[in-house]
Amino acid sequence: MSRIGVFVCHCGLNIAKTVRVSEVVEFAANLPEVVIAEEYRFVCSTPGQELIAGDIKKYNLDRIIVAACSPLMHEKTFRKVAEAAGLNQYLVTIVNIREQCSWVTEDEDVATKKAKALINGAVYRARLLAPLVSRFIDVNPEVVVVGGGIAGIQTALEIAAVGRKVYLVERTPTIGGHMAQFDKTFPTLDCSACILTPKMDAVLQNPNIELLTYCEVAEVKGFVGNFDVKIRQKARYVDHAKCNACLACVEKCPGKGESEFDEGLAKRKAIYIPFPQAVPQKPVIDRETCTYFIKGKCRLCEKICEQKAIDYEQADSYIEIKAGAIVAATGYDLMDVKPLAQYGYGRYPAVYHALEIERLFNSAGPTAGKVVMRDGREPQSIAILHCIGSRDKNNYEYCSRVCCMYSLKFAHLLKEKTHGDVYQLYIDMRAGGKGYEEFYSRLLEEDVKFIRGKAATVTHRTKNPEEEGKLIVEVDDTLTGKFARIPVDMVVLAPAMKPRADAKDMARMLNLSTDKYGFFMEKHPKLAPLSTMTDGVFIAGACQSPKDIPDTVSQATGAAAEALTIVSKAKMELEAATAMVNAAACSGCRNCVTVCPYSAPSMNEEKGVSEINEALCKGCGLCAAACPTSAIITRHFTNEQVMAEMEGLMEF
Amino acid sequence: MDFEPKILGIACNWCTYTGADLAGTTRLKYPQNIRVVRVMCSSRINPSFIFRAFQLGADGVLVGGCHPGDCHYGTGNMYARRRLAITKKMLEFAGIEPGRFRVEWISASEGNRFAEVVGEFTGQVKGLGPQTKLKIKTD
Amino acid sequence: MLRKIEQGRFGELIEALLARGPLYAPVRDDRGVNFQLIRKASEPTLDFYNTLQSPKLAWFPQSEDLIRYRLAKGETKGEAISGPVAPTVVLGMRPWDVKSLAIMDLLFLGGGKEDPYWLEKRRLTTVIGYGLASEEEPDGADFFRTLNIGAADSDGSDVFLLKKDGDLLLEGITERGKGLLGELTFLKEGTEEDERYLVAAKAGGKDRKTRFFDLDANAAADKLKAVFADNTFWEKEAEGCISCGTCTFVCPTCHCFDIADETLFRDGVRRRFWDACMFTDFTLEASGHNPRPRTFQRLRQKICHKYSFYIEKFGVVSCVGCGRCTRLCPVNIDIFSLVARAVNL
């Protein structure tokens, strides 16, 4: 037999106007196990709270029921009152007789009847409530940032700035990401390298940042505050501890490979750093193109290296890191445009994609900044084709957001470097962003030809002498409604930005959900754009959706703040109303393990029963309803509690 | 006097229960036959709760959750949707008027929708008369 | 005292019995024949071999209310339910089923404690036994002869019923039975010839063929005790047993029950209802410990209870060879051959 106290609030007239409070109190007083029922004008007021606290002691109550406003308003208030009076806060039940009773009807009888029923339900349920204590866990103060592009760099620097340790994990030999490949950045046209490389160095110099290049996340275990991240350090065959970055090896190396950084437009050595300003400045050996690894002899680099840093025997190794939070900034891939035969990429050498052209512009690029084509000619006419694969049901339905602007940038640079004619073939010009529209009008004045229509075909089939030796872009100029054939020397495609090819694997490791394309899902599109369904894991940059540098950087900064809100606390409180398994009743059907979005339940194979990691549990109850034997007990919402409340609600 | 049905509501904490509160704060009026049980997520609802509610004499049961995709727990309501769909089919095949059971996705901002649905559903259940089939016979 | 009536006028007999009070008799529905409380004279039938379920439900219903209570403020008030039992007639019980009543009496009345619910019904109920006519063949699953029960034994009945050509013979066995027949004035006197026929039929009943082995109760009791610990034997025998309650629920001599309170809102009843030693939770203790966790242990318990422990306690086998458990076992476990194997091990 429990000892229940019921407190009914008038809330001034908000409740009392339609609910006959005294009648309700009398009703409550006559219910079994109710020791005392009281009413008060404002139970949430200080005297109201004192009334409750007093009664708890006076009548030595072990349950209290407050019939007032919605629990979403004052549940916390009354829980504090109970705790203060020595009663566990989970033994408080709030009955919502305002929002869902007195405010939604004018009929006194109806309101009073409903108030009684609701209180009766609460009494049924209160009997079965159990005290709960919330537990605290230690939080690991360090953060792992995955991806060394501008997003990852920014996040790492921000976190390091407040003195927290950051691990920056990058899978290529250098940080910098796509931004390092760009020549200029729109709309300001300042040099990408000039603004990026200082940040890259800052990363290198910062004692709080441990830079892990040529590394991949291999496994993530644990939960918010306590992640165990396993990192695979790919074999570099160069001992970076010894290497002094003289790069003599690179000079001597006979091996030749295609430069990933230059999008295959230039060669690189087998032992290489991706580009001059790479961070770190220390080289790696690419097995595929290394003469020694292919033929079994050479070892020139080894001979040349005074530091004896070359180590052909090196193998992949693993690093175990503990962290309180993780930020995923894994970026994007450019869509492969070969399959879109109508644009002739791969078939016609004069067709380029966006990243290739970026490299052509770059003074450190394969052509030392001159815009010359694969055949060595300088193009006198160039067509830039928008929306290649973007806004396209057959490929990617979304708009890649940056293409319009970088196409304008290309147009400007091409004008500057070639004085040729430049055509923009677009569907809609999207220039939303600070200074973007201005940039657009500037380009209009630069005499770029804008053709509103999506290029249909790029062909070599000429119709007349003028077209000889050119590529013909066929398009419906939708503004004149005329079919246009545009003879050009060079075609530049603006392909869709798509999720990383292995985004799904990363998502699986971090227990993130992805949208239908493979971009990481944010917890809420508006109110929690950087958080994810997994507490302690945040996302920034193009891994969430296509975005430009300004948006990426601001997201990165935000993600840093999000991560800090977690690791800046020494301990964190865990949800108390979590689920637990009554092993005696578990039949080992695995339903809970299968359905839980937080992987809180797991199977204890040798006992044949499931177990719940309460640190991961959010208390939603999904598993409890999936459990055929009610072995799972969702604290504070147990089957008995819910059904008892139902019984009380249905009695009168 | 004419028949006043007992309706049990089961609402998820994050969307529908909050939506119901909003209906109150905006002082919308709707029939008071409904009595709402608050659970954290529509996925907490075990179909046996629904059967039980009818055994306890509910004339109608209304379940409310977040719109698919907006679940506070990500995918809870996706599972709930399947479970409750089956529940509906079961009631229908057992011969209990399917009109007595309804699932609605009502967000925290849809106070008016809540009032609307409850009004509509209450009317519908009234039309069906007292639920005697599953109700436990006491005597 | 012997009376008779044309089979064609069976309805009149039922009318008359109905007029005197509650009547249980075999009724055929789409799934077979079972004892039911009769509402219309047209319902009962005598054209059946045996009922699917045993008639024990007339004395020991599957569910019986004991106490009604209300959880009120303060203490809980309850009142015992002892509904008055009207004088009742059960018509059409086969001899082996009639025998089961005596076996059950030993437990409910003879165990030193009397069960008021059983006692009351036994006191007020008239049993009309129904012999197996010579032209009717026993079912292949039956083995009542092994338990030395005749197909036309009348002992245990108050009135004994037997088909003869177009007639039904009714013999008054007990005083109560004779009294009843006396009041049924529309019955005709039985003739000498009927008399002789009846005697012959009873004697013939002893020679009817069912599955048989020579069963010495006490020897069997000891033998089973000896075999008790032979797990391999019992495991093999229990192979396929799904430990459902079918065999016990259809058995005329199984008598285990459970008691539970059923509360709705704040009103409740305390009931007793059939339980089965084959259920996994039959011996489950509050601590969570279960002394009979394995299927074979439960099957062993059932067999030994009937063919060993009961004999020890009351001197008789707690089985009448009606074959119901064998006929209805979902996995065709057969108590007869099981016991035979055990005894001849």
Added chain:
Amino acid sequence: MSSVITPYLEMSQAIAEAGGEAFKKCYQCGTCSGTCPWTPISEFSIRKLVRLSQLGLEGIEDLMWSCSTCKFCVDRCPRGVEIIDLVTSVRNVYAGGGLLPQTLRTLVGSLSSRGNPWSGDQEKRNDWAQGKYPLYAEGMEYLFFPCCTGCYDQRNVSVSRATAELLTRAGLSWGLAGAEVNCCGESVKKVGDYELFDRLKGNNAGIFSGLKARKIITASPHCHFTFKNEYGGAYEVIHITELLAELIKEGRLTPKKDASGLKVTYHDPCYLGRHGGIYAAPREIIAALPGVELCEMDRIREGSICCGGGGGGLWVERMKGERLSDFRIEEAMETGASVITTACPYCIAMIDDSIRTANAEDRIKLKDVTEILIDYLEE
């Protein structure tokens, strides 16, 4: 069209209801018109048609009959607009309004009165067979359905004969559809006369189920498309090229005669390729011909250019230089091939016409795949 426009939404509603509602998705990027083979050579703009339908405006009714429903634009459309549905529904609306062009009236007239588009007598339908081949009877494996064009159009009759011959030589159990069948109705549906289509379909479908047909061989990709996608009967629909390729694989037909380096090109019929997804089978057949070299044109397979015969185009009179087939034979001759093959009666009719009007008979020959196969079947 006056220079001031007011959207006429009832009209766009009507088009939507006729099945063209897909136009709502269009964002006017011009991919369709940029892809459409008609755009470079005529005033017709499929994009404009979509635009006008969106606003329910007139101004293109005379041009829209150009569309030969070749599906090129549909495959490329980034919005997944079912442009062909739109075209047919617009036509349906206009045809309903009695705006059917004269040439197409004869087509529709002949179809409704004689059940075929060539004004041929119903009972003469199977005359081409000269009584050599059995009629289909229950129990036979294949029912052969030669397109009306294959029955009445002189050039195509020889194709039908070649086909029938091949089926016989392969020793298949097959029979002809009786003379009571009629046109599959594909063209008339695309012309917008749904009612007449349903009539034709009803008659054929009735006959097929009456015959308990299990496998239907079609000579025309248009019949193939229609039986497969519009009839939905309980029978398998096979295009002749699929069957022949299979027979060659199984060795039931083996081309032996050496073509000694004959250069052949192949034109993908839109309804066999883009509509039917069949690109490999005809090429496999050609590849099986000893000494034949397949010289592909520039625009093939998914990117093939239409002959102009689809969507009623076969019955529309066009000036020289406005016939797609004219361009197609030029492209064919550029490959250096001396024979252009294809596998569709409409393409045959169109290309044959172009070759003759261009007096190119001596430079390039036209053969149906069945014809060339039979040519080199035996020594």
Added chain:
Amino acid sequence: MTAFKDIEERLKEKAKDLLEKGEVECVFAYGRGYDERHPRPYVAKTKEDAENLVFNEYCTFNLARYAVKEPRKKIAVAAKGADSRALVQLIQEGKLKRENLVILGIPAAGMVDAKSGLTLDEKTTGAFANPVVYDVLLGDKLPEAKNSPYEVLGELEGLSGDGRWEFWRKEFARCLRCFACRKACPMCYCDPCFMDQSRPRWADKSPTLDGNTMYHLTRFYHLAGRCVDCGECTRACPVDIPLYLFHKRLAKDCEEMFNQAAGMKLEDKPVLVDFRVEDGDEILL
């Protein structure tokens, strides 16, 4: 169709072989009962035991029900069509490991329920002729039943709601609570079953009609998307409640709503612990 006698021979052979080679600890199959018409589930542990195996049209038992009790042992199981689906479903649910199972597939048609004399087919249950997964096939594959197993529902579905309620109320009223249905069911492996629990008490402990109704409805739900239509529950029922009708209906609903049938593919997930965003809200109407 391979004669039952031949299947019996091959069954013995294979069982002997497996036990001899020690590839399995035991073989779950059928043995002789108290007469021809009443075979029994039988576990052969030695090659001598294998001699006692039988197979005839009365061997209806779904042995998956026993296999699931031996999750760790390496065992062989004789499985007809529906039985194999049960095994697949149990593997999906992680109760059995494929690698621990040697499935002796038995294509069988014309099996007979000795009690009712009814043949197992589309009109009753276990119409599924061929095992979906097996290691050896003990007979030639058979043509699958051509009629939908759901046609039998027509009559009941034709009734009004009240009619159906009357029907089920009558049936549930017969229920003895012997629990043979759940005990015979290969999918009812829960121990304890929700019915054996007192906290919460999902249904009256005593055999009331309301309690029976709650028991059966809840059990039907627990089997939704999992029932393989083997019919054991219905055959086991001593009072012949046609439980299979409700199970079939839910199977049909699952196929229509989630287009997945129970126990057909090893890689499937049980439909009620799975979802698709595209499920759509129509299914709730």
